[in-house]
Amino acid sequence: MSIEYLDKTHAKLVVTRGSGKNRERKVKRITYINKRDAERQYKAFEQSVSFGIDNKMTVAELLNWYIDQFDGKPTSKAGYKSAAKSINAVIGKRKAADIKLSDIDRFLSAQSRTYSPKTIKNQLSLISSAYKSAIRRGILENDPCLYATPPRQKKPDIVTLNDTGFNRFIVALDTADPYFRVMCELALFCGLRRSEILGLQKDDVKDVVTISKVRHRVGGTDIIETPKTATSYRTIAVPEFIQKHIKELPPRVIDSGYLIQDGFGEPVTQWWVRNNLDKLITENGLPHVTMHGLRHTYASMLITKGVPIAEVSTQLGHSSIDITLRTYTHLFSEASTASKRISALIDGIMAPNGHQQK
Numbered sequence: 001m002s003i004e005y006l007d008k009t010h011a012k013l014v015v016t017r018g019s020g021k022n023r024e025r026k027v028k029r030i031t032y033i034n035k036r037d038a039e040r041q042y043k044a045f046e047q048s049v050s051f052g053i054d055n056k057m058t059v060a061e062l063l064n065w066y067i068d069q070f071d072g073k074p075t076s077k078a079g080y081k082s083a084a085k086s087i088n089a090v091i092g093k094r095k096a097a098d099i100k101l102s103d104i105d106r107f108l109s110a111q112s113r114t115y116s117p118k119t120i121k122n123q124l125s126l127i128s129s130a131y132k133s134a135i136r137r138g139i140l141e142n143d144p145c146l147y148a149t150p151p152r153q154k155k156p157d158i159v160t161l162n163d164t165g166f167n168r169f170i171v172a173l174d175t176a177d178p179y180f181r182v183m184c185e186l187a188l189f190c191g192l193r194r195s196e197i198l199g200l201q202k203d204d205v206k207d208v209v210t211i212s213k214v215r216h217r218v219g220g221t222d223i224i225e226t227p228k229t230a231t232s233y234r235t236i237a238v239p240e241f242i243q244k245h246i247k248e249l250p251p252r253v254i255d256s257g258y259l260i261q262d263g264f265g266e267p268v269t270q271w272w273v274r275n276n277l278d279k280l281i282t283e284n285g286l287p288h289v290t291m292h293g294l295r296h297t298y299a300s301m302l303i304t305k306g307v308p309i310a311e312v313s314t315q316l317g318h319s320s321i322d323i324t325l326r327t328y329t330h331l332f333s334e335a336s337t338a339s340k341r342i343s344a345l346i347d348g349i350m351a352p353n354g355h356q357q358k
Contacts, residue, residue, distance in 0.1 A: 003039070005038070012030075013042050013045045017050065026049045056097070059088065062096040066129065079122070096131070101146075101147055104144050108120060108124065120151055128145035161287060161289055161293070161294075161297045169286055173280070179261055179268075185245065186242065187292075188298055190237075192236070194270075198214075198273075199215035201258060202259050205243070206243070207243065208236060209238050210234070211232060213227070214232075228319075231318060232317040234317050251265075312324055
């Protein structure tokens with residue numbers, strides 16, 4: 001530690017970084033109260049030289065610094081960059097050290113007029129994580145988010161297809177884009193997540209499919225990564241009619257190698273999935289189910305068929321049986337007659353070629 005005390009209230013701080021020709025010497029004059037205060041200021045100065053930030057940085061500079069040194073999953077980093085844009089539009093120009101709890105409360109209130117509770121919670125988490133990282137390095141002293149209360153996030157309702165909706169949905173799939181039909185069938189009859197389906201290559205699906213990667217699109221960039229948890233790695237049996245539909249997929253202008261492709265053969269986007277699903281629902285007067293709702297329908301069929309909870313959890317790739325129980329508790333406590341008939345539909349109305357029996 002290099003502190004040169006000039007008098008009882010002033011000192012010169014010297015920090016040297018690197019060696020040889022790359023050696024860099026930084027000097028700063030300070031006013032201090034006592035030696036402990038001088039040492040604290042030296043530590044902060046040393047950190048600012050090492051990391052390129054100091055306690056005069058703005059919120060935007062703090063967030064950019066935190067994101068640059070973040071070494072987690074690419075999807076998380078891409079999500080942070082997207083969240084930072086929304087945050088910086090409101091408080092990015094403010095000095096980070098001056099932000100107080102009241103500022104964060106006003107920020108949360110302003111964001112609630114535009115964003116969902118889940119999005120706001122993620123924004124608050126990013127701000128707090130950046131502050132905590134700066135505090136650990138002695139650059140900042142307080143986290144203004146410590147006692148902030150994000151808006152309450154309502155647990156989304158589980159929307160599944162009932163027996164009538166299920167029947168109409170699979171009939172409507174016969175007129176859908178063949179690639180989109182296969183995607184829906186993998187969700188509805190194998191319980192795969194959207195990101196899992198979009199990560200599949202052409203040769204990945206035979207009589208079974210092994211999930212070992214997922215594909216996300218964040219900020220216009222495709223990111224391939226491993227599943228979130230170890231239990232998401234799993235092997236699922238694929239019904240014969242889905243295998244047949246895959247073999248019948250028409251060739252595209254180009255071939256991206258992915259199982260699910262758009263009209264040109266490029267990897268599909270989330271917009272492509274949502275647009276095709278909305279079109280299918282609108283043109284056929286179907287229930288407003290989401291792609292994840294098809295996965296929920298698959299789970300409900302297994303549960304009402306009496307498949308043991310441990311096997312259902314394994315099929316879905318849940319990290320624990322508790323998650324399966326919490327998500328589908330209403331199905332275990334009360335399986336309606338209509339729900340029970342859903343499971344029979346696969347046996348009763350699906351012919352080997354995947355079409356409705358006459």
